[in-house]
Structures are given as structure tokens and as C-alpha cells.
Amino acid sequence: MSKSAKTNLIFCVVLVLLIVMTGLTSDVFLTERNMVNVSRQMVTTGFLSIGMYVVIRSGGIDLSVGPTLAFAGLLASGLQGQVHISVAILAALTVGVIIGLINGILVAYMRLQPFIVTLAMMGVVRGALYIYSESPTYASDKFFLKTLGAGKVFGVLPVPFLIFLACIPIVWVFMNHTRAGRSIMAIGISPETVRLAGVNVKAKTTLAYVICGFFAALAGVLLAARLGISQPSVGAAYELDAIAAVVIGGGILGGGGGSVGGMFGGVIALAVIDNILNLFNVQSYYQQIVKGLIILVAVLVRRKPS
Amino acid sequence: MKHIRLHKIAKAFGATLALKEVSFEAHRGQVVAICGENGAGKSTLMSLLSGSQQPTLGKIEIDDQKTFILSPHKAFDLGIRTVYQELSLLPELSVAENLYLGEWPTKRVAGLIDCIDWDRLFADAEADLEALGISDINVRNAVGSYPVALQQMIEIAKASRVSPEVLILDEPTGVLTQTESDVLFRLIETLKSRGTIVFYISHRLEEVLDIADTFVVLKDGVSVDTFSREDATKDRLIRSMVGRPLEDIFPKRGTAGTEILLSVTGLRAAPKVADVSFELKRGEILGFCGLVGSGRSEVMRAIFGADPMDHGTIVIDGAAFDAPSPARAMAAGIGFVTEERKVDGLVLDADVIDNAGLASMDQIGWGPFLNRPAQRDMVFQKVQELDLRPLNLAYILRRMSGGNQQKVVLAKWLLMKGLKVLILDEPTRGVDIATKVEIYKLIADLAQQGIGILLISSEMPEVLGLAHRINVMRDGKIVAELDPATTSEHDIFVAAADVERPKNDL
Incomplete structure (x- = not known):
């Protein structure tokens, strides 16, 4: 077993222990109601992390996922009543793809630094959002609210969570069993080697950002469906949780590490820890400290021996 | 330091013994060649001397005193300096700043602030380079503005500036041309006369035989042979290293075909390729010689489409393809093992499958999907054929030896x-x-x-031993076509060097 796989296993054991111990001390934690809550809450970070994983694998980063999420949510809600709900959702997802496409073109074809490009895009999209709608938008569509947002399968599993679960194997297959996915993985380590192996590196890099934009938009749509209200301010600093989940799962900024399974574990860990801290009424300031420390410990454990 | 003695040194990493038993001694003013195949333990031995690792067993004695080189810092204090293959210079800083990194002279300005004393820094650096016999370097220029070969000289100058007691050089001539190597050898002579012990690791046996006073041959972690200059022959070196005599190195040359496989006409690619035309026959090995900067690699990069070309016609197997890109060159049947496998030949942090399978992904699978099991089988068969060691497809390339890495690139x-x-x-x-x-x-x-081979090598015996014909390049043009049967290394060198220019021009 590789060192990184061992570390993943250790993290899993720690997480399970944490869950068991919390379950023993808290009457609320292991209740169905709370677990449903946790699964709902991890969805947003989850989708963002999927996209972030792909982009980080390509050697880049995407800071613009927060505003993209907000834009998609506003569009999906705002267009309701004017067009069919499927068109509204499609429009929202298209916006995510377009933002990703612009990011990708600027990074891959104009050869600008991903951090700067997506930082700028974060500002641009956030600004555009407020121009589009300064006030909150309420969703009205029944399918959108009742099925997509609040729907449960078998009476327990929230629909957004199920969609997230379904996306995990899809992304895994994409990254491990398609030419594009393997190329993105290799580009993150050595773009020149991949270019000289006849791969269109620019197109593949762009694809990574498009995927990230798509999942950010999907996260936005499902969040709007769950909350019923969309605000232009939503999603601030969400990119940090996504980056944290990827890094906890073994991802390395600049490419060359991590796995889809690790990222998934990172998402679960962050959601569970958030929930536990809430249950024990830990003040949000302390929560932030705890989360920060967890990220530090995770990268410390994964550090390569010098 | 009068002498340094290694006595029955062993080093274990977990269960593997990198060094089993190494003993030898070196005296003041000696050049000691450390020879051995990759994996013989050379790097481990050097890491013990430079303090980054400690021996598991055995002892190191300096002037009869048992010494523990517990850290690179301690090695530094003992006067042991190491120049690694990978350069450690800061390209944006000037040559002088690099030479004195961490020890920049200061002067007090306005009685308050200690500022860097630039005049003194530049003057000192100039004096150092002059004392070491390195000319043609302006210490005020950024290190990055010099070619890699000169950067290598700067790196060595940095380590030798203080006349170290021990200088460890790891493959120092890897990127140097003959003329540049000569400057390095003069530098080593200077250090010798000042009493420095030089440990010299190199794959180039001719070179080692030229400059070393003592030879230590490592094989499988054991110092199997030590001898002095008088007893040193190439044959003995190779036999100790591989247990195989010299004659068997180059295989028998087959006969090249007559049918033209590839023809390149009027190839131009600014700035390095001026005007190149040549033909390659089926089954022919065509050698390309020339000094670094003569445009050899650039010709190949242009043909493969790695760099854009300005003008020229390339016909392969009767079909022309213009405006090449790597994908089109590959579709036309061209493969390209690049000069710097770590930079653009390998995805170092990925495993054998992803690396060896990188250029053949289009061949296996359905639509966008890859057939990973088929890819695995295909790669396994090929690397097994090439005798990759370890034969482990999950092995990360970064941890492999140079020879095995190259096998993966070839695969x-x-x-x-x-x-x-x-x-x-x-x-x-x-x-x-x-x-x-x-x-x-x-x-x-x-x-x-029946595959046509375009072979570039700085090691002239290699080209002479393998190629059917040799093209010599200079200033972006082919200046001579030689027949290896009637050519000596000297002939190639005369053709490759520009005789109109003064010889000392690096």
C-alpha cells in the first residue's frame, strides 16, 4: 500500500472513531434527522470539491466557484415562471460552463496564472451578480422546491445528496478511465511531456475549468432549490472549503497528488466536523480555528519526508 | 585535511542495503573517481560524505580522527562541499550574489543601516572567478542569462571559492561540451594544487581516466576494486563495473535499406536552425553531431512539431506533412525521445503505466474511454521486453534510476x-x-x-559505434557528412568546431 493510501486509511479510522465517540456522548448526533442534515450540508462543498479536484489535478486552481454558484442559483430561481424549469436549470448550468470556459481559455491559451485569472473572475462574476439582481430571488417552481430541493428517496435520502453520490463514480471514471482524465492528471505534473506525447494540452486544461464551472453551477442550482431563496451574496469563501477538502484528501496544489476517494473523504470529514462542533454549541469563531487546525494537521501528516 | 579514510562503511534504508562494505582512502590533493553503474551506491556514498545521511555501520576517519558528519552543516564546517547534478543557483540573482549567497558583504550607510556593499561584492566575485581561471562571465549579470553549461561552471566556482578541503562533483560534465569540460579540468587542477581532495562521479570513463589519481569502483554497494592511475585502463574499469569486456558494447551494424523513409528539405526554424536538408533511409541509423548550440536538438524539435518551423518540406514515406504538431508527427509515424527526460520526457510523479502509455492512449479503448486493463497489459509486455527493474507498473518514475527512466521513455x-x-x-x-x-x-x-533512427549524441564513440552515416552540424546547418568507418572523434570535432572563431570562446 502506498503511503498516501495508508494515510487515507488512518484518516478514515480517525473519522469513524470521531463519529462513534460523538454518537456515544450526544443523543442527537446519530439520529436520522441529524444525519440527513449532515448529508444535505455536505452537498454544496461536495460539488465544489469535485470541480476543484479536477482543476487542482490539472495543476491549477479555481477561486471563482463561489460567485459562479451564486449566479447559477439566482438564474435558476429568477427564470422560474418565465420559462420551463428545465430551461432555467439548463441556463444556470450553461453560465457555469461559460465561466469555466473563459477561465480555461485565459489560463491555457493566454497562458495566465490560474490564481490570478480566477481571482479576477471572482470579482467580475460577483459584480455581474449584483447588477443582475441586487435583491434576493425566491424560487416558486414546485418541482424545483419539492423534488430537487426537499425531495427524499426512500423517505430518508435527500435528492441533492443522491445526485452528489452519483457524481462521485462518474468523476472517478472520468479521471481514471478516460483519455482526457488521464491527460489532465499528467498535465498537472508535466505539461510539456504531455504536449510532446501529442495531447492537446490547452484543450484538456480548458476542459478542467469547464468541469469545475459546471459543478459550481450545479451546486448553486441545488442550493437554491434547498433554500428556496437565492442571494447575490451567497457562496463567499466557499472555494476555501472546497480546496480544503481536496487537500485533506491528498491533493497537492500545483498538481501531482490526491484521489477522488480522498476528496470524497475530505468532504465527509469537513461536514461531520462542522456538525459535531454545532451540536456541542461551539462558537463559530472557535469552529473556524478548529477547521484551520484540521487542515494544517492533514497536510502535516501527508508531508513528504525530506 | 591530510587524508580521509572510509572503513567498512555500510548503509541500510529499511531492509535494503544501499551500501554493504565500502573502504578506501584519499589523500590531500588527489582526484578520486567514484565509478559504478546506477544503483551501485555512488549517490548513497556521496550523501554520507556530504552529511545528509549517516552510515549504519563502519567509520569515517579524517586525519586519523573518527569523524561523524552528522549534518550538511557539519560537512560544510569540515570544508566538504558538494555540487549536485541539479543546479542550485537562483537564476534571477546576479552571478556575484549567487557566489556569495548568505555571505554578502555589507557596509554601514549614514551610520545607521547595513547595506550590501555592491562594489566589494562584485570585485570579490570577479577576483574569485579569475583565480579559478573562469573568463567570459560578467558577475553582474543574472545567472539565468547564461547557458546551462556556464551555470554549471558558476555552481562549481561557488563551491570552490573558499578552497574546500573536499569537493564532491556529481556528473559535472553532463551538460558541458569538450571545450567547457577542459575549463573544468583546469579548475580541478587548480584545486588539486591547493590541496583539495576531489571526489568525482562521472559516467564518462574517458574523462575519468584523464583526470583521476585514484579509482574506486562500486558494484552492488561494495567497493570491488580500487587502483591508482598507473594501473587504470578503460578495460579494467568496465570489467570491474559490469563484469563484461569492452568489445561487446556496440552491437553489429546491420545494413541500411535503400528506400528513402524521411526527407527533410530546406528546414528553417529561427533562431537555431538556418537551413537543413537530409534524407533518412529505411533501417538506417543517422547520427547527428555538433557542439551544444549547433542546432541539432532544434532540428529534431522542428521536425516533430515541438517548436514551430518557419520553412521547409518534410516527406515521410512518400507523404508530405507541413506545419507539424506533435500529434501530426506522431500520426505520420515519428517518435521523439527528448534530450531532457525529466523535463519533457516523463511525468515524474506518475507511475509506469501512465508514462509508458502516454503516447498510445488513442489506440486503446472506446470513444473517450481508456481500456485500462488493455493498457496495463500492453505496457507490461513492453517494459518486460526492455527488462525494466523493478518490473512494477505502480512504481513512481521519480524514484527510478536514470537507466530505468529512459527505458520507460523508450517504451x-x-x-x-x-x-x-x-x-x-x-x-x-x-x-x-x-x-x-x-x-x-x-x-x-x-x-x-526497418525503423529509421535519427541519433543525436554528445558522446562521439556512441555515434561512431552505431550510426551508418554522421551529419555534423554547426550554426544551424549541416556542414559535413561523414562515414563512421573512416572517421575518428578528432575528425568530427574539427568539423563541428568553428575554426574561424578563437578557441577560447566558450
Whole structure:
């Protein structure tokens, strides 16, 4: 077993222990109601992390996922009543793809630094959002609210969570069993080697950002469906949780590490820890400290021996 | 330091013994050549001397005192300096700043602030370089503005500036041309006369035989042979290293075909390729010689489409393809083993499958999907054929030896469907002797199968021993076509060097 796989296993054991111990001390934690809550809450970070994983694998980063999420949510809600709900959702997802496409073109074809490009895009999209709608938008569509947002399968599993679960194997297959996915993985380590192996590196890099934009938009749509209200301010600093989940799962900024399974574990860990801290009424300031420390410990454990 | 003695040194990493028993001694003013194949333990031995690792057993004595070199810092204090293959200079800083990194002279300005004393820094640096016999470097220029060969000289100058007691050089001439190497050898002479002990690791046996006073041959972690200059012959070195005599190194040359496989006409690619035309026949090995900067690699990069070309016609197997890109060149049947495998030949942090399968992904699978099991089988068969060690497809390339890394690069191109022309740019650089022999045999076999080979190498014996014809390049043009049967290394050198220019021009 590789060192990184061992570390993943250790993290899993720690997480399970944490869950068991919390379950023993808290009457609320292991209740169905709370677990449903946790699964709902991890969805947003989850989708963002999927996209972030792909982009980080390509050697880049995407800071613009927060505003993209907000834009998609506003569009999906705002267009309701004017067009069919499927068109509204499609429009929202298209916006995510377009933002990703612009990011990708600027990074891959104009050869600008991903951090700067997506930082700028974060500002641009956030600004555009407020121009589009300064006030909150309420969703009205029944399918959108009742099925997509609040729907449960078998009476327990929230629909957004199920969609997230379904996306995990899809992304895994994409990254491990398609030419594009393997190329993105290799580009993150050595773009020149991949270019000289006849791969269109620019197109593949762009694809990574498009995927990230798509999942950010999907996260936005499902969040709007769950909350019923969309605000232009939503999603601030969400990119940090996504980056944290990827890094906890073994991802390395600049490419060359991590796995889809690790990222998934990172998402679960962050959601569970958030929930536990809430249950024990830990003040949000302390929560932030705890989360920060967890990220530090995770990268410390994964550090390569010098 | 009068002498340094290693007594029955062993070093274990977990269960593996990197060094089993190494004993030798070196005296003041000696150049000690450390020879051995990759994996013989050279790097481990050097890491013990430079303090980054400690021996598991045995002792190191300096002037009869048992010494523990517990850290690189301690080694530094003992006067032990190491120059690694990978350069450690800061390219944005000036040469002078690099030479004195961490020890920049200061002067007090306005009685308040200690500022860097630039005048003194530059003057000192200039004096140092002059004392070491390095000319043509302006200490005020950024290190990055100099070619790699000169950067290497600066790196060595940095380590030798203080006249170290021990200087460890790891493959110092890997990137140097003959003229540049000569400057390095003069520098080593200077250090010798000042009493420095120089440990010299190099794959180039001719060079080692030229400059070393003592030879230590490592094989499988054991110092199997130590001898002095008087007893040193190339044959003895090779026999101790690989247990195989010299004659068997180059395989028998097959006969090249008569049919033209690749023809390049009027190729221009600014700034390095001025005007190049040549033809390659089926099953022919065409050698390219020339000094660094003569445009050899650039010709190959242009043909493969790695760099844009300005003008020229390339016809492969009767079909012309213009405005090449790597994808189009590959579709036409060209494979390209690049000069710097760590930069653009390998995805270092990925495993053998992803690396060896990189150029053949289009061949396996359905639509966008890859057939990973088929890819695994295909790669396994190929690397097994090439005798990759360890034969472990999950092995990360970064941890492999140079020879095995090169086998993975070769596997990548051999797996490409419809390979007709294989470009090999320095295929044995940083590769151990045993693997070199295997690669030579592979090249000859491929030619026998009808594949055309374009072979670039700075090691002239390699080109002389393998090629059917040799093109010599200078200033972006082919200036001579030589027949290896009637050519000596000297002839190639005369053709490659620009005689109109003064010789000392680096």
C-alpha cells in the first residue's frame, strides 16, 4: 500500500472513531434527522470539491466557484415562471460552463496564472451578480422546491445528496478511465511531456475549468432549490472549503497528488466536523480555528519526508 | 585535511542495503573517481560524505580522527562541499550574489543601516572567478542569462571559492561540451594544487581516466576494486563495473535499406536552425553531431512539431506533412525521445503505466474511454521486453534510476502505433553502462526492423559505434557528412568546431 493510501486509511479510522465517540456522548448526533442534515450540508462543498479536484489535478486552481454558484442559483430561481424549469436549470448550468470556459481559455491559451485569472473572475462574476439582481430571488417552481430541493428517496435520502453520490463514480471514471482524465492528471505534473506525447494540452486544461464551472453551477442550482431563496451574496469563501477538502484528501496544489476517494473523504470529514462542533454549541469563531487546525494537521501528516 | 579514510562503511534504508562494505582512502590533493553503474551506491556514498545521511555501520576517519558528519552543516564546517547534478543557483540573482549567497558583504550607510556593499561584492566575485581561471562571465549579470553549461561552471566556482578541503562533483560534465569540460579540468587542477581532495562521479570513463589519481569502483554497494592511475585502463574499469569486456558494447551494424523513409528539405526554424536538408533511409541509423548550440536538438524539435518551423518540406514515406504538431508527427509515424527526460520526457510523479502509455492512449479503448486493463497489459509486455527493474507498473518514475527512466521513455514511443522514424536525442545521458549496452542493442534491433533512427549524441564513440552515416552540424546547418568507418572523434570535432572563431570562446 502506498503511503498516501495508508494515510487515507488512518484518516478514515480517525473519522469513524470521531463519529462513534460523538454518537456515544450526544443523543442527537446519530439520529436520522441529524444525519440527513449532515448529508444535505455536505452537498454544496461536495460539488465544489469535485470541480476543484479536477482543476487542482490539472495543476491549477479555481477561486471563482463561489460567485459562479451564486449566479447559477439566482438564474435558476429568477427564470422560474418565465420559462420551463428545465430551461432555467439548463441556463444556470450553461453560465457555469461559460465561466469555466473563459477561465480555461485565459489560463491555457493566454497562458495566465490560474490564481490570478480566477481571482479576477471572482470579482467580475460577483459584480455581474449584483447588477443582475441586487435583491434576493425566491424560487416558486414546485418541482424545483419539492423534488430537487426537499425531495427524499426512500423517505430518508435527500435528492441533492443522491445526485452528489452519483457524481462521485462518474468523476472517478472520468479521471481514471478516460483519455482526457488521464491527460489532465499528467498535465498537472508535466505539461510539456504531455504536449510532446501529442495531447492537446490547452484543450484538456480548458476542459478542467469547464468541469469545475459546471459543478459550481450545479451546486448553486441545488442550493437554491434547498433554500428556496437565492442571494447575490451567497457562496463567499466557499472555494476555501472546497480546496480544503481536496487537500485533506491528498491533493497537492500545483498538481501531482490526491484521489477522488480522498476528496470524497475530505468532504465527509469537513461536514461531520462542522456538525459535531454545532451540536456541542461551539462558537463559530472557535469552529473556524478548529477547521484551520484540521487542515494544517492533514497536510502535516501527508508531508513528504525530506 | 591530510587524508580521509572510509572503513567498512555500510548503509541500510529499511531492509535494503544501499551500501554493504565500502573502504578506501584519499589523500590531500588527489582526484578520486567514484565509478559504478546506477544503483551501485555512488549517490548513497556521496550523501554520507556530504552529511545528509549517516552510515549504519563502519567509520569515517579524517586525519586519523573518527569523524561523524552528522549534518550538511557539519560537512560544510569540515570544508566538504558538494555540487549536485541539479543546479542550485537562483537564476534571477546576479552571478556575484549567487557566489556569495548568505555571505554578502555589507557596509554601514549614514551610520545607521547595513547595506550590501555592491562594489566589494562584485570585485570579490570577479577576483574569485579569475583565480579559478573562469573568463567570459560578467558577475553582474543574472545567472539565468547564461547557458546551462556556464551555470554549471558558476555552481562549481561557488563551491570552490573558499578552497574546500573536499569537493564532491556529481556528473559535472553532463551538460558541458569538450571545450567547457577542459575549463573544468583546469579548475580541478587548480584545486588539486591547493590541496583539495576531489571526489568525482562521472559516467564518462574517458574523462575519468584523464583526470583521476585514484579509482574506486562500486558494484552492488561494495567497493570491488580500487587502483591508482598507473594501473587504470578503460578495460579494467568496465570489467570491474559490469563484469563484461569492452568489445561487446556496440552491437553489429546491420545494413541500411535503400528506400528513402524521411526527407527533410530546406528546414528553417529561427533562431537555431538556418537551413537543413537530409534524407533518412529505411533501417538506417543517422547520427547527428555538433557542439551544444549547433542546432541539432532544434532540428529534431522542428521536425516533430515541438517548436514551430518557419520553412521547409518534410516527406515521410512518400507523404508530405507541413506545419507539424506533435500529434501530426506522431500520426505520420515519428517518435521523439527528448534530450531532457525529466523535463519533457516523463511525468515524474506518475507511475509506469501512465508514462509508458502516454503516447498510445488513442489506440486503446472506446470513444473517450481508456481500456485500462488493455493498457496495463500492453505496457507490461513492453517494459518486460526492455527488462525494466523493478518490473512494477505502480512504481513512481521519480524514484527510478536514470537507466530505468529512459527505458520507460523508450517504451512510450515503441508502443506508439505505426512507428516509422524514432528520434533519439541523447538517449544514454545519465544512464548506467549496463543499460547503455541494452539501449545500443535496442537501437540496432529497431533499425533491423526497418525503423529509421535519427541519433543525436554528445558522446562521439556512441555515434561512431552505431550510426551508418554522421551529419555534423554547426550554426544551424549541416556542414559535413561523414562515414563512421573512416572517421575518428578528432575528425568530427574539427568539423563541428568553428575554426574561424578563437578557441577560447566558450
